[in-house]
Every structure is written in structure tokens, then in C-alpha cells.
Amino acid sequence: MIEQPPRFSDLESVRTSLADINYLADDGIAGVVYLADRLGKPVLVEGPAGTGKTQLAKSVAEMTGARLIRLQCYEGLDESKALYEWNYKKQLLRIQTEGDGASWSEVEDDLFSEEFLLTRPLLEAIRAEDPVVLLIDEVDRVEVETEALLLEILSDYQVSIPELGTVHARQIPLVFLTSNGTRELSEALKRRCLYLYIDYPDLEREREIVLTKVPGVDENLADQVARIVRSIRQLDLKKNPSVSETLDWARTLVLLGIEQIDAKTAIDTANVLLKYRTDIEKVVKEFAENPVELTGTGTGTGTGTDADT
Numbered sequence: 001m002i003e004q005p006p007r008f009s010d011l012e013s014v015r016t017s018l019a020d021i022n023y024l025a026d027d028g029i030a031g032v033v034y035l036a037d038r039l040g041k042p043v044l045v046e047g048p049a050g051t052g053k054t055q056l057a058k059s060v061a062e063m064t065g066a067r068l069i070r071l072q073c074y075e076g077l078d079e080s081k082a083l084y085e086w087n088y089k090k091q092l093l094r095i096q097t098e099g100d101g102a103s104w105s106e107v108e109d110d111l112f113s114e115e116f117l118l119t120r121p122l123l124e125a126i127r128a129e130d131p132v133v134l135l136i137d138e139v140d141r142v143e144v145e146t147e148a149l150l151l152e153i154l155s156d157y158q159v160s161i162p163e164l165g166t167v168h169a170r171q172i173p174l175v176f177l178t179s180n181g182t183r184e185l186s187e188a189l190k191r192r193c194l195y196l197y198i199d200y201p202d203l204e205r206e207r208e209i210v211l212t213k214v215p216g217v218d219e220n221l222a223d224q225v226a227r228i229v230r231s232i233r234q235l236d237l238k239k240n241p242s243v244s245e246t247l248d249w250a251r252t253l254v255l256l257g258i259e260q261i262d263a264k265t266a267i268d269t270a271n272v273l274l275k276y277r278t279d280i281e282k283v284v285k286e287f288a289e290n291p292v293e294l295t296g297t298g299t300g301t302g303t304g305t306d307a308d309t
């Protein structure tokens, strides 16, 4: 068991330190990060796309001054890209340059030594001497069988290399796995992790995120943006606008010099917020029919029911 001092003194300090680098966490998020450190356990972060899962790992790395090592998962990812592989070309060269003198067993020992090992992100994280945060991003994209590659690392912070032996971590890194929930992950993987579900932020937090991340936005616009996005998420769309799209929309509005969103503005810029034609049509229709309700501007600004077509 590796003994190491805790990184955070309490939950509140996690939340404020993250806020200092512009990641706004609620107590649920900060609490899991705090526990991950204290318990020495990886965190599995699930939730809709664009809700800050990847950014959480990046921000925790920044906050703790650790190096971020990222394994981006995709269908077909295998051991040689995730863990390590032998440098086959260099091994061949080694064999070719070998004189007749050496015995095969000498050559073989040499071929499977450090010199010919190519480390990939998982092994790199385990071997790191400096503090690291390991991000295993979008783990739901790999096949279930490939998940098995992760189990030894997640529970024991070690990697077994048949030709070399077992490599143990010198420190317990903070590990984040993210999933967009496109499939269920294995029980074995879940059992090894703390679980964190990141949903769309509540109104206040989304407004704060907009204020923090969008230069030139004022309180009133940020508030309106957060409210409208929130009501759009109630519309049963194919793809809800995520925090990334909220931010894009707010930046767009600032660029256009908009101070108050009316139905026409919302309709004209709906394509920044939504990525499916059917969703855009649905939202445009809603805005045309219920402009006051959706934009929250009921005070006779002249953008009433028939001014928006």
C-alpha cells in the first residue's frame, strides 16, 4: 500500500480551488474528487455530452499542478495503444546487427528489455515519478473485452508485462474515467470506481459558468441565456443543448451586440444551440408561439406574438 499525504484539506477547498481556475463544481462533484483522493480510488464520471466531464479531469490536474495523461478511447483501441508495445522495427535491427557470437537467449533477453519498450498512456501514468492525473476519456467507446485491460490498473495501480514483470505505481494517481453512457460498463469496472453522475447544471451554476467563461457578458444576459437554455431542455429534443452550446450561444450573442434576447434573436441564432434540423424546427415553433414564456421578456418590448415571423 502506498502512503501519500492527502491533496485536499476538505471538500470546500476542492470547490473553491476549482472555481479559482474557472471550473464551477457543485458539492456533489467536489465531494467525489475529495473522496477519490482520500480513498485512493478512480472516479467514473458519467453524464450527457458537454457537461464538463473531460474538463473536470483537466481542471483537477491544473489545480493540483499535476501532469495530465490522457487515453482517448475509441472502438478498436487495444493493448498496444493503451498500455505498451514492443518496438518491433528496432528489435529487428538489433537482431540484424548482432554478430554470430551471442547466443539466442542473450539476444532474447536483450530484445525484451526497457530499450525496446514503447510506453502508452496507461503504463506511462503508472511509471510516472511526477504527480499525474490519468484521464481515460469516453471509456464507453471501447468494447467490453477491452475494459479488462483497465482492471489491474484501477484496482492495484500496477501493470503486468510478461517479459519484464510487474510495474508498480510509485504514487497513487488521481484517475478519471468518463462515459457518455452509450452502453453499460462492466460490473467489474464499476466496482473499482467511485461513481459520479454529472447532469446539466442547475440554473445558478449555468449562469455562473457563462459569466466565468464568456468575456463581455453581463449578469442580465447570462441569466437570460441560462433560463432559455433550461426551458429548451424541457422540450424533448433529439439532442439537448449542452454547456458547451450554452457557452457558444452566449459568445454569439455578445458578438452580435445583443443585450436582451427576444424571440427573433433566439430564432435567428437557434443553430448555434441545436445540431439537428428537427430540433431547430421544434424550438423555432415554440419561440414563435410562446415568445414571452420562453424568453422571459414579458414587459411589452414590442417583440410580441406576431412580431417574430
Ligand SMILES: Nc1ncnc2c1ncn2[C@@H]1O[C@H](COP(=O)(O)OP(=O)(O)O)[C@@H](O)[C@H]1O
Residues within 6 Å of the ligand: 022, 023, 024, 025, 048, 049, 050, 051, 052, 053, 054, 055, 056, 178, 209, 213, 243, 244
Ligand atoms: N462546471 C463547469 N465549469 C466550467 N466550465 C464548464 C463546466 N462544465 C462544462 N464546462 C465547459 O463546457 C465545455 C464542455 O465540457 P467537456 O468537459 O468537454 O464536456 P464532456 O466531456 O462532458 O462532454 C467545456 O468548454 C467546459 O469548459
Ligand SMILES: [Mg+2]
Residues within 6 Å of the ligand: 050, 053, 054, 055, 137, 178
Ligand atoms: Mg468529454
